Amino acid sequence: MPSETEKSTSTPSDDLDEARIDERDQEESDGIILPSHVAGSGTLDRLVDTARDYARAAASDNTLKAYAKDxxxxxxxxxxxxxEPLPxxxxxxxxxxxxxxSGSRPSSAxxxxxxxRRLSGLAWNYAQRGFSLDRKNRHIxxxxxxxxxxxxxxxxxKAPILAEDxxxxxxxxxxxxxxLRDRAILLLGYAGGLRRSEIVSLDVHKDDTPESGGWIEIFENGALLTLNAKTGWREVEIGRGSKDQTCPVHALQQWLHFAKIDFGPVFVGTSRDGKRALDKRLNDKHVARLIKRTVLDAGIRSDLPEKERLDLFSGHSLRAGLASSAEVDERYVQKQLGHASAEMTRRYQRRRDRFRVNLTQAAGL
Structure with a gap:
């Protein structure tokens, strides 16, 4: 970021030039245009717009926003x-x-x-503009x-949220x-090992809304979630719990019933008095705030100062909690979390496998 001095010396003309450059960069980043030897037409122009929409859908909105900032x-x-940034x-x-x-800039290192991640963002942006960035080049x-x-x-x-938590x-x-809504969010997110974006992107049925990231089906033995996640489409099975008070499927049904939701987003906002469900889908930040608030209210890790406790837990704590608490074969945890490799799953199993295999004793000591 430019320093305060640099900011203060900029003129309206500079700001206008930067805005024009940013606009030009945005147009270039679309990357999909008609070949120079093909004459444009209404049909072809519409297809270009459609192709650009599909290209933008190749990455999540959060990823695209991060790459744009990079x-x-x-x-x-x-x-x-x-x-010049190009070529x-x-x-x-x-x-x-x-x-x-180095931290030589106005902001810290x-x-x-x-x-x-910044380098990955640059590589992606260069690719969209028709250039190749060789990360193996010695200068990089x-x-x-x-x-x-x-x-x-x-x-x-982030610390895992364990069963007792x-x-x-x-x-x-x-x-x-x-x-009822927040209880369903926590229990469903924990039992499914879901990302916070996956939780709030759920719809009641398939194709209820254009921005849907998946839908739910409720059966006698549990709920089946079909998710369009980072690694592609996957199914997540969530079985019923041992008692209604802590059963994620029962909590989900209670929320849907009393909120009178039978179409569209599963998790939506509520009116100020808390008596009526609204139409607008919840933002994934709600899940993070909910986790932090209930961690404090429940007194989890009360041995630490409040700020440290808040820093210790996040939306990923639900996924890490399931991976660390579920005493089942690792392959089932890997499937539930949608990981492509067992190694990634082990990163989430914060404490489960510690000292389970004692190589010291196995080596004869």
Whole structure:
């Protein structure tokens, strides 16, 4: 980001030029145009727009927003340094990465994971503009390797919400309409090992809404969720619990019944008095806020200061909690979470497998 001095010296003309450049970048990022030798027509122009819509759907909205911010930050950096972002220059990108890691900019140094993600964002943006970014180029690869060697830290993982935690959290919720909804969100998210975006994207039926990320089917023995997730379509089976108070399927049915929801988004907002369900789908940030609030209300990790407790838990704590608490064969956990590899699943199993295999004793000590 530009410094305060740089911001204060900008003129309306500069701002207008930057807006025009950003607009041009957006047009270029669409990437799909008619060949130069083909004459345009109403039909072809509509097909171009359709193709662009499909191209944008290749990545999630959150990913596209992050990549757009990455590109915006890099292009501003280039303009401040008197360079052009196009075509890609490995030398300049190497300097950009060094700047991000060194903390020489007005803002603080970025983590290795964030720098790596920024580089992925640049590679994606260049591809959309018809360029190829060679991450193995020595100007990029050696700088990034040095950054990782010098600044890498162990990954900071969110704490899992374990079985006793989720029971304590749902116990803090009232039995009004809003409480029924939030109880269903927590129990369904925990039992399904769902991402927060997957929870709020659910519809009652298939094709209820254009923005749907999946739908639900309720059977005698449980609920089947069909999800359009990061790794593609997958089915998640959620069996009924041992008692109604903590059964995710029962909680879901209670919410749908009392909220009178039989079409469209499963999880929606409620009126101020909490007595009526609204039409608008919940934002995934609601899930994160709900988890943090109920963690505090339930007194989980009360040995820590409040800020540390809030930092310790997030939406991913539900997925990590299922992976850590479910004492079943690892392959079933992997399938439920929708992971492509067992190694990814093991990253979520925060405490389950610790010291289960004792190589010290196996080695004769």
């Amino acid at each position: 590109w915006g930050h890099f292009t501003r950096w280039c303009r401040i340094k008197g360079a 890609p220059s490995p030398e300049m990108i190497g300097l950009y990465l060094a700047d991000l890691a 970025l983590s290795v994971a964030t720098i790596d 690869a050696t700088v990034l390797a040095g950054i990782k060697r010098k600044h890498a830290r162990p990954p900071v993982q 989720i029971l304590a959290m749902v116990a803090t919720l009232p039995f009004d309409l809003r409480g």
